[in-house]
Amino acid sequence: MWQMHGLINRTIERFVRETRGESLWLRVAEQAELGFVEFEAMLSYDAALTERVLEAVSAALLLPRESVLEDIGTYLVSHQKTEAVRRLLRFGGVDFVEFLHSLEDLPDRARLAVADLSLPGLELDEQLAGRFSLKVLAQPAGFGAVMLGVLRAMADDYGALVILEYFSDVEGEERIEIQLIEEAFAAGRGFELGARAG
């Protein structure tokens, strides 16, 4: 049985609960025939459940699956309740470019924290100056859309101005083209090494 980590399921759940409200989540849980209303972050679930939940969320929000996934990525970085994730991502680099370069290490970093959490592989190509291409090796596809949301929110976080373009299926891979317009466009949000997410 293909498994999906509870942290990922829980993220989808919290995204719905915290941005669209409790009652919508209960409807989604029923629609997806979960048989429960709360995912455990530290347990794994049949990946089919995750697909059913995503379908139900997509139907309830009248949004295509990719848009839901992108919103989840943005939520992960920018929502106050997921500050811990933003901080962990910011450890990747002092500026947006360094952060981009740290993405290839992301699956290893995630595994260091939670041994059974396996994230899809990420490959960054630096093309011309300021132009990057991020390949997302996810099966089933979808993590690339999440990364699109993550990158958008992280660019804001660093105060960088970027243009992102998402290609959902390029020979079985997802790809994000990143064009860095200005690295220090805005002040961004602060990041103190010594502060902890509460």
Place this chain on the structure above:
Amino acid sequence: MSGAEAEPGIGAVSALMDAFCPMHVILDEAGTIVHIGATLQKLRAGLPLVGRAFLEVFELRRPQTAQTMEALLASAGVKLHLRLRGAPETALKGVLAPLGGGQGAVVNLGFGISLLDAVRDYALVSSDFAATDLAIEMLYLVEAKSAAMEASRMLNLRLQGAMIAAEEQAFTDTLTGLKNRRAMDHVLARLITAGRDFALMHIDLDFFKAVNDTLGHAAGDHVLQNVARIMVEETRSEDTVARVGGDEFVILFDGLTDCETLERVAKRIIQKLEVPMPFGAHMCHVSASCGTVLSLSYDSPEAAQMLADADLALYASKHAGRAQHSFFRVEMRETSAADAPPEDSIPAAMAPRKSATAPAQNRRKDSA
């Protein structure tokens, strides 16, 4: 060509050290700081450390013998444990390498395990650390592990809650909400182990079989629920009321060994049980027989023995015409074997699990 001339000057060394080790100091031959890395100076911002004696700025904790520049030089290559004097105190680790030609020495320092406090105390940022330093990775790991641990802790709490609920369920008689036989066994064992003084009352309903047979199981269940309610009402919250068989109950009175009080409680329970209970158009009539044993009656009380003896006292009550309460007396062990109990009062569920007294077991065999 002398060795000294072949050595690089302090300038070249400090440029290298600045590039690789932002937490180093360079000492002259007298042990005075002549150059300091940017991060190390940041720990005492506004207090220039250049020009001060190394051992005045840093307290050398180990090796403690190296309290002079000569001794320091001799400690080259040994791991140094230091403490930055003044507030905030910060523990540091280091190692010293002498500069050639007696020009002094370089000491490179690091935070070691005090990294977390230091980052907070001095508001350090990524650029304060050497690119090869694992400090940032360590901070990342600490945060990531804390978050993961917190998630695990929440899971554990929820599992514990579920476990307590399941145990609660496993110890509850679902029909009456009273404790069940298992729960009673646990409490009884606990009272005995703790050396508590307590009373054990065994209660068996009279005429219950008649209610069940004539009015059906629903009526029987209704009676049992009523009986349970009465028993809970007539006992204290610290007492344990358990349904241990079809129409058999055990009450453990923790800390209560006064015979008069126990007698009164038993009589009141019997009295209340005898009030006819309406069930639909019918009235259910039951009563109860009780037998009580005190922990004080034994040198070292045993659960099986106490249950068997309470059983004998209960049997004596049945024999005396039902709706009675009796305390256990040792003579009961001798007389009981001879007599058979009245028809509907065989307390099957009370069979002690092990090492029951002979009379009680024999009686059960006789009557079976």
